[in-house]
Amino acid sequence: HKAGKILENHLDGRLSSLKHLIAKTDLDVIEAFTPPPMGDLPLSEAREIWRDKIISLNFPESIFVRGYEATRSYMLNLLREAAPGDRLMITITEDIPPEHRWTGLSAITDVLWERGRYPLPS
Known part of the structure; x- marks a missing residue:
């Protein structure tokens, strides 16, 4: 911090x-949350506990295997939890099963086009 650097750490897994x-x-x-x-x-x-931290969220790859509607629903819920959207990046840091990749990415993209404007409604 003294040199103007941002400190980031990869913290995926069970953090409770x-x-x-x-x-x-x-x-x-907090990267890969x-x-x-x-x-x-x-x-x-x-978000409540880490009010001063940016969360770089890893979209759980296990959601992709559930199909388009389940992935879409999960993404909608994430946006609700993220409202108003400050200090959050949604990323994919793990491998998506190839047979589910495009269906899942389409579901996420569709939700972001429909609801991904800042500020997010709660």
Whole structure:
């Protein structure tokens, strides 16, 4: 921070037991944060605890295998939890199963075109 650098750490996985310790760190960005069902900390709770941190969210790859409608529904719920949308990036940091890749990416893209304007409604 003294040199004007942003501090980021890759923290995917099950973070619920570490959430308060992470809040005390000087981290600026929590990269690869993975919400349920693969992680154990909901986005809304992470945003509440880490008010001063940017969350770079890993869209759980397990959602893709559920099909278009389930992926779309999950993405809509993420946007609701993310409202108004400050301090959040939605990324994919893991491999999407190839047979589900384009269907899942289409579902996410469709939701973002329809609802992905800032500020997000709650």
